[in-house]
Amino acid sequence: MKLQSSNIKFLRDAAIQEFVLECSSMHSIMKAVNQVAGFDVNVLITGESGTGKELLAKIIHLLSPRAVNPFVPVNCGVLSGMMFEDKLFGHEKGAFTGAIRRKKGCFEMAHQGTLFLDEISELPVENQVDFLRVLEDFRFRRIGGEKQIRVMIRLISATNKNLKSLIKVDSFREDLFYRIQVVPIHLPPLRKRREAIPKMVDQFLNQMAAKYKKPKPSVTSELINIFLRYDWPGNVRELKNIIERVFIVNDKNVISPSSLPSDFLWHFQEPPQMMDLAQVRKTAETKAILEVLNRTGWDKEKAARILNISPRTLRYKLLKFNIKIS
Numbered sequence: 001m002k003l004q005s006s007n008i009k010f011l012r013d014a015a016i017q018e019f020v021l022e023c024s025s026m027h028s029i030m031k032a033v034n035q036v037a038g039f040d041v042n043v044l045i046t047g048e049s050g051t052g053k054e055l056l057a058k059i060i061h062l063l064s065p066r067a068v069n070p071f072v073p074v075n076c077g078v079l080s081g082m083m084f085e086d087k088l089f090g091h092e093k094g095a096f097t098g099a100i101r102r103k104k105g106c107f108e109m110a111h112q113g114t115l116f117l118d119e120i121s122e123l124p125v126e127n128q129v130d131f132l133r134v135l136e137d138f139r140f141r142r143i144g145g146e147k148q149i150r151v152m153i154r155l156i157s158a159t160n161k162n163l164k165s166l167i168k169v170d171s172f173r174e175d176l177f178y179r180i181q182v183v184p185i186h187l188p189p190l191r192k193r194r195e196a197i198p199k200m201v202d203q204f205l206n207q208m209a210a211k212y213k214k215p216k217p218s219v220t221s222e223l224i225n226i227f228l229r230y231d232w233p234g235n236v237r238e239l240k241n242i243i244e245r246v247f248i249v250n251d252k253n254v255i256s257p258s259s260l261p262s263d264f265l266w267h268f269q270e271p272p273q274m275m276d277l278a279q280v281r282k283t284a285e286t287k288a289i290l291e292v293l294n295r296t297g298w299d300k301e302k303a304a305r306i307l308n309i310s311p312r313t314l315r316y317k318l319l320k321f322n323i324k325i326s
Helices: 005-019 024-036 053-063 081-089 125-137 163-168 174-180 194-212 221-229 235-249 262-268 277-295 300-306 311-320
Strands: 043-046 071-075 114-118 154-159 183-186
Touching: 005 024, 005 053, 005 194, 024 053, 024 183, 043 053, 053 071, 053 114, 053 154, 081 125, 125 174, 163 174, 194 221, 194 235, 277 300, 277 311, 300 311
Parallel strands: 043 154, 043 183, 071 114, 114 154
Antiparallel strands: none
């Protein structure tokens, strides 16, 4: 379904606003996005999980001349064999058991729009050659079909893995890599753009207030400081999830560190005081010596026999561990 220009502008502005451009690295990324959006070149977006790769792909689509046409996302991590072919190319009625009607694949659904392939590193090797063949001229057949279908799409791919490393172990085709990576864009993890966190918190609270029809609470500086100290292994997705979680259960007009769930605050607890091995040994030996001496009425020779050490060694340990003779 085609979008109206007013809807495109609304979606584009909302996506860019959520992306948040509060650091130099993100400004550089958006500069590159604006440069390539108008050209039908294949883009490969890399970055850790949760950094916003699909959101960036949508922004590229919405900034392109194809914005009025569909944006079709596909998760390659759940596809293999015939499931892959069926998802991307579709099938004809009767092509296999259960094919009770013709079904269009994602390539057809994305015609004149953008096809976004997420987790492309998970694409099985046996399917990569078929996919590469389609990328040559964007012609394919549905499963069980004879007619060649031609589509015009813009391809954007994403991965959280190093495809060049996968090429070295024959898990990803080198020719496919160079086909999908005409323009590479790397999204840095949130821990490398912490300066954007305060703006992100404010933006996500605005979204939650609109979504759940609740007043937007203020945020204490102590809470922001905690967020700035955290490494965010789940990146922007993790930050958004924690904000949503706190927003839903919060019944005050302010969010402070006490509002955070215990399983998140756990990361900031001081680790228990640990003794080194020598201290552990000293504590254990002192306890054992004292127990035996008390049982033997402080008879050092008898205690030494029970401890299976010489009287001389016992005297040495009494001195070393500063154990006073009663």
